[in-house]
Every structure is written in C-alpha cells, then in structure tokens.
Amino acid sequence: MQQSKEEVIVTIIAIIGVLLFLGILFLVMLLYYNNKKMQMTQATLQMKNDFDQQLLRSRLEIQDEIFNTISQEIHDNVGQTLSLAKIQVSIIDQQKIPDKKMLQEVKDSIGRAMTDLRDIAKSLSGERIQLLGLSDCVAEELERLKKTGTINTSLTIIDSDQKPGYQQKLILFRVLQELIQNILKHANASEVTVQIDYNDPLKIVIQDNGIGFDVPTIQEGKQGLGLQHIKKRVALLNGSIQINSIINNGTHITLIIPYA
C-alpha cells in the first residue's frame, strides 16, 4: 500500500516536472526569439545608419565635385568670354567713334557668357532634376556637350511606368554628368550616345568613339579616383557598373540599377 502511494507521488511529481519543464522551455524560447528579434532590429538599424552615412558622404563628394566644375566652367568659359568682352570694351573706349560691329561683338560675348552661366545653373540644380526628370536633364547635358562643336550626341529612351526615386535620380544624374565630363576631358571623342531603359532594372548605356583607355591601369592609378567614386555611388544604389574600353576604339559603359 505504502509502495503504491510512493509510486503515485513519483508519478504526480514527474507530471508536474514535465509540465514545468515545458512551461520553462516556452518562456526561454520566447526570450530567445525576442533577443533574436532585437539583434535583427539593431543590425537593420546599423545598416540603415551606415547607408545614410554613405549617402551623406557621397553627397558631400558630389558637392565638392560640383564646386570644382563650377570653378572650372567659370574660369574656362564664362571668364574667358567676359575677359574678351572687357578687352573689346576697352578698345571701344579708346575709339573716338565707337565701332558698331565691335559693340555687337561685345553684346554677343556677354550674351554667350549669360547663356553659359544659365546652362551651368541648370545642370547644377537638384530641384531642376526633380522637376524635369532624368531623361530631360540628360538631354540638356548632351545638348551642352554638343554646343562645344566638337561632339555629336544622341539620346535613346526606352520608357516604362517605373521611374527612379528622388535619391536614385539625383545620384544617377551626377554619375552621368561625371561620365560625360570624363568623355569631354579625356576621350577625344566625336560621337557620344546615351541609352536609358526604364524597365526594371534601370539600364543606362553610355558609349563614345574616343581614344579609349586601359581599364585596369586607370582603375589602379590615381586617375581612377573619379571612376572609384562613380562605382561607390552606383553601389550605393545597389547597382552595378560595367566598363568596356578598347584603346583607339571607344568606351562602352553600362549601369544597371534595380528599383527596389
């Protein structure tokens, strides 16, 4: 009888023990899950912070480059034109009877300087990029390139319902500006074609018939700093960049940017 009671006690305690174990296991699993969830949240937050910082750094770099571009444009184009106008005005000043033809030339010079300044302002304005859209801004940029008189340009758009967002648009346009600037400075090209395909993923192809370059050499050297910045910015958009260049046979650059 006593033995049977002991068996009952052991059974009851065993049942309680098992149930308690399950209860504690449930609580521990909840805590574990909560902990994992928090770790994931923190990791996501960290990634977001890193991304924001990278974005900020990139914007500062872009800003820096823009300032350089402004300074260069003003010095090379507007400055030169205005200097010429100043010299012409000085000559006119020394003349007893002002030369009408020369006056017209001064007017033309000032007009050109104003147009140049307007073009610079247009290409630098972030608001304008948002207002016009990527295609129109690229078209304006190519038009500016065409005005130099040495390069023919063409733009092909493959439209779609999808369009890049605010940050994407701004960064992409600055990347394209830098690529176009590089063509102007280094490629010695007579033909530049740009193709924008808005289907997902967004695909942009820039091709020129310039002197080309050895991609690995340029990327390793100091000259490749601009290219590295471009790559970093494309990576920021989760995109990829492919550069194919053949010496004396032009350069073909493809940017692929996913929307999501």
Added chain:
Amino acid sequence: MQLEWFQYFQIASLLTAIICWRGLARFSLLAFIPILIITNITETLGANIRSLGLANSYNIYNIYILLVTPFYLYVYRKMLLMGKNEKKVFIIIAGLCMCFLLLNFLFMQGPQQFDSYSAMLIELLNIVFCSLILLRLLMVENEETILYGTPYYWISASTLLFSIVALVALGLQPYIIREGITLWQRSLYRALLPVANAFLYSGYIYSFILCSKAKKK
C-alpha cells in the same frame, strides 16, 4: 494567529502593490490590489481554521475562487491588448466561466467540499491566457523592448508556471485527500503549493517594481 512561510511573500506583494500603485495604474494592473487583499485574507483564514472553529477550509477557498476570478479576468482583459472582436469573444468566455463557477459552487460540487473543477478550470484559463499574453507581448511590443524588462512578462510567466503546478495539485486534491497521499509528512498539496506560491508572488513583486520604474509604451 499563525502564518505559513509563503504568506510573507503574499503580504510583501500586497505591500509592494500598494506602494507602487501609480505604476500599477499606468499598466492597468490596479485590480491586483483587491486580488491580493482577498488572497491574504483567505490564506490567513485558511491557516487559522482551527482557531476559528471550522472543520475545514474548503468553503473559504471556494468563495475565494468566486471572488478573485472576476478581478483576474479583468487583469487578463487589460494585459491581452485585444481588438474589438477579440474583446467580445473574451467577454463571452469570461461570462461562461463565471456561470460555471457559480453553478459548481451552488449545485454541482457544492460549498461543503473543495470545488476542484472550478480550480482546474481557473488554472487552465490562467495557462491559456498567460500563454496568449506572452505571445501577444512578443508580437506587439516595441522592437526595442526587452521582453524580461516588461511587467506583463513576469506576471504572465510566474502565473503560467504556478498554474501548471496548481492544475495538477488542485485537480488531484480530492484524490490526494481521499488516499492520504503525503510528502515530507504533509499532504502533497501542502508540500508543493507553498513553493509555487512563493515563486508566484516573487514574480508579482518584481513586476510591480518594474511597473513603478517603467513607462508604458
């Protein structure tokens, strides 16, 4: 008047609840004050039945179940953070539960023996509701909230573990008494429940302190 050792935990939790009442109010847990007052009175009466000239404490505990259950259900309703439809279902379950407790007290097992069916039902509901609260906490709580830093977690966790022990012990209470099953020269119920009680009320004390420290989200 004599007190069992675990009753000091109950008294301590009542005092903590009174001291931290503002915190409890912030977390909609003020109903714990009447719960703990009733619990302390019941346990004190239960520990002194001989001085009171009563044959057993069954009637005291049966009435305790009837009195304290609505307050517990109210606390669960608050802690479950329910939507409109869920509230309706909860009110129906709570109503049915109270009907069963009354019917069992008046007509089924009656007031003169321990209402083990009522006790089992209550402990079962405790387990279900506490598990739901814990799961809900995990889903609803702010992602930056540490689960063991919230008062609801400690209340639910300690009640869940207590109810697991109590479900078996109280459910088998009539059988334990009938067969005279003892552990360390005490009835199995009397041997197991004090430890579980001490754990439960320690959990309550900790959660009340957390209530006064934390800010409700």
